[in-house]
Every structure is written in structure tokens, then in C-alpha cells.
Amino acid sequence: MSAADVMSKADLFRALHHGRLPGDPLVLPGPWDAAAARVFEEAGFPALATPSAGVAASLGYADGRTPAGEMFAAVARIVRAVDVPVSADVEGGYGLAPRELVERLLETGAVGCNLEDSVDGVLRDPHEQADRLAGVREAAGGRLFVNARVDTFAHGDGDPSDAIARAAAYVAAGADCVYPIGAPPTVLPLLRAGIAGPLNAGGRVDGEGPSPAVLGGLGATRVTFGPGFQRFAAAALRAVGAELL
Template sequence: MTAGAERFRALHRGRAPEDPLVLPGPWDAASARAFAEAGFPALATPSAGVAASLGYADGRTPAGEMFAAVARIARAVDVPVSADVEGGYGLAPKELVERLLEAGAVGCNLEDSADGVLKDPAEHAEWLAGVRAAAGGDLFVNARVDTFVRGVDDPGAAIGRAAAYVAAGADCVYPIGAPAAVLPLLRAGIQGPLNVLARPGEGPSPAELGGLGATRVTFGPGLQRYADAAVREVAARLAR
């Protein structure tokens, strides 16, 4: 197990309900440095935010460019970096793990839908088990559960998928888009760390999400979009 991965894994342990692990999402080296210098103990890249910074639509970034962007971010800071690598870009588990480790990542997000359609949970769990076997303890695997964003509102569906992914070796599960009202139910039904999405400037705060069951809080591309809006406002003023 690498020191970076163990350092990152340890950040998820023993957290008080009102003190979830808050992981800002850098989209480039400059934003990564800003978050690290502000005192955050680790970072988690958002694939959509990185895509926007590279001029791509969400889900359209070539694998090579995504891994290169992650590498630039990881090199820029001395805190652990987890990387959102979408559905794994069609790579076999061994190659995916090798490329993540080469980029300097200590963890990864892996989603369970493709082209807007949920994957078969048993098949996805088998693939996650391959990632776990290839990584050993060198990567913290965050298994994203896409039921809520794919129109399946039943918390039981998310809990069932989460159980399969934890059994396959996932370190954490991420029911993205889960309403705050169902978080206590998800917390009760899911073993291990629970990742919850926060929206900058709206909705429950990270501390409130922690009280509802979140072990860790991420922001998806929200921070990149917030920064983009600020730049556009400055640009509009300059153009007057």
C-alpha cells in the first residue's frame, strides 16, 4: 500500500457526523494549489470540470487528456488527489489502475452508467472487483451509484447496488444526486463511507450533509462552474 493511498484512506476513518471529509474539486493545477493552500487535506477531481477546462463537453474528454490533466494536478500539490475517471474509458482493470497510479492519483471515482443508461450491477461489481484486485491497497475506490440521476428514485435500488459494489471491494459509495431527505435511509443501509454531492451556495452545507449521513462531501463540477461564472462576469465588465 502506498503512503499516499493510506493517508487518503485514513482521512475517511473516525469522522464525527458534523465533520465530514470535504474534498474540493480542482480542474487544473492552479485551482488545485488554491485549495491545498487553503488547508484542505485532500482533493477530488471532477471529470466534468476538467473537461470544461480542456474545452470538452462532459463525458467527451479523451482518456489520454484526462490522465494528463490528473497528473498535472497531482504534481502541483502535496496532498492526496483522487481522480474522477468516469466509467474507466473502456480500459481493462489492470491498465486503468496502472494509468491512475502513473498519474499520481491515490483514489478514483468509477460510475455505473454509460451513455445515460445504468449498467448491469452484477457485471459492474465484477469489473470493480477486477480494479480492486489490480490496485490492491494502492487506490481508494469510490463507486458511484447513478440510480438517482438516471431516474430511479427508489432508495432501495441504490442500496442494493451499493451492497454489491462494497462486496466487490469498493472503499466508498457515491449515490450521486440523492435527495437530502433520503440520506439517513441510505446511511442506514450502506456499509462503509458514503460520498454525498454538495452544491456550492445552495442546499445543505457540508456539515449538515454530514449530520444526515455523509462521510465525505464532494462538489462535482460545481466549483469550476462557480469560477467560470466569476470570470464571465469580469469579462463582461471589461468589455463594456
């Protein structure tokens, strides 16, 4: 893939996040391998977002334990299998310097990335994380859409004001979107009011949570599902296997 192809897909992916109406968020399913990616593309989704936990499961690793090389290789296979833009969840960045992280992401053909602001369940200092995001933005230019995960609700005290403050620092550092993972749907309007730019919310595929349309109405610009689809598929396989036995 040429640099021009990557840039055009990055621009397309970025454009998908803007001008969206309430109740019409960008829905990004999470393929864990190339076959799943093709299924989602054939279903009509305009872009995809890989889940690190789902990819880890497909490779036989626990969440957060996938070697960097294997994660990048898996992302590259997914990107190669489809024509739509693909964003990659690369956890905390695997300890790579921003420039090397960007280079390795671009080598996969990904046009976006998800970066966490916690390590082993402990929140990073928001100023240090903002500096890291600024380094990624500088190295990537416009070639990567940076989704900055805010882990206040997952690994902090769940204070919305802290999530908003972290989000503001990350947006100022150049993040294209922020993702307060684990934020209760009821808090989304408050987060939306306090956060500039696109806002990512987590959706569910088991019907237990609000639909993407409802999440969009509450303020979400886009909805991702983490490893939800991979776990749903695994449950279906277990059920089929049990019937066969």
C-alpha cells in the same frame, strides 16, 4: 513518485474517511487544473478530488467527451502541483480493462478514483459493475481508494432500495466508498442506515443546498462538489469580463 510514496498517500487518504464524527465529513473540493489545485491546498484542504466535467471544460470538451489520454495527463498535472492526496474522477473507466485502468491511474500519482455505474445515461448491470470493481480492487490492492458511483438517482428511477442494493454489491466487491449521486439530502439517513462503509454526498458551492456539516449530520462521510467550483469560477470570470466590456 515512488511506489512507497503512493502507498503512504493512499493510506492517508483512506484514513481520512474513517473515524469521522457526525457533522464533520471529509470535504473534498474539485480542482480542474493545477492552479486550482494549489489554491485549494493553500486553503488547507487535506485532499482533493478532480471532477471529470470540470476537467473536461478546462480542456475544451463537453462532459463525458474527454479522450482518456488527455484526462490522465490533466490528472497527472494536478497531482504534480500539490503535496496532498488526489483522487481522480475517471468516469466509467474509458473502456479500459481493470488492470490497465489501474496502471494508468497510478502513473498519474492519483491515490483514488471515482467510477460510474452508467454509460451514456443508462445504468449498467450491477453484477457486471461489481465484477469490474472487483477487478480494479484486485489490480490496485491497497494503492487506490475506490469510490463507486451509484447512478440510481441520476439515471434510474430514484428508488433508494435499488441504490442500497447496488451499493451493497459494490462494497462486497471491494469498493472503499459509494456515491449515490443526485440523492436528495432527505434520503441520506435512509441510505446511511442501509449502506456499510463511507458514504459520499454531493455538495453545492452556490449556497443553494445544505452545507457540508448538515450533509455530514444526515449521514455523509465525505462531500464532493463535481464541477461546481469550476462553474463558479467560470461565472465569476464572465461577470468580470462583462464589466470590462
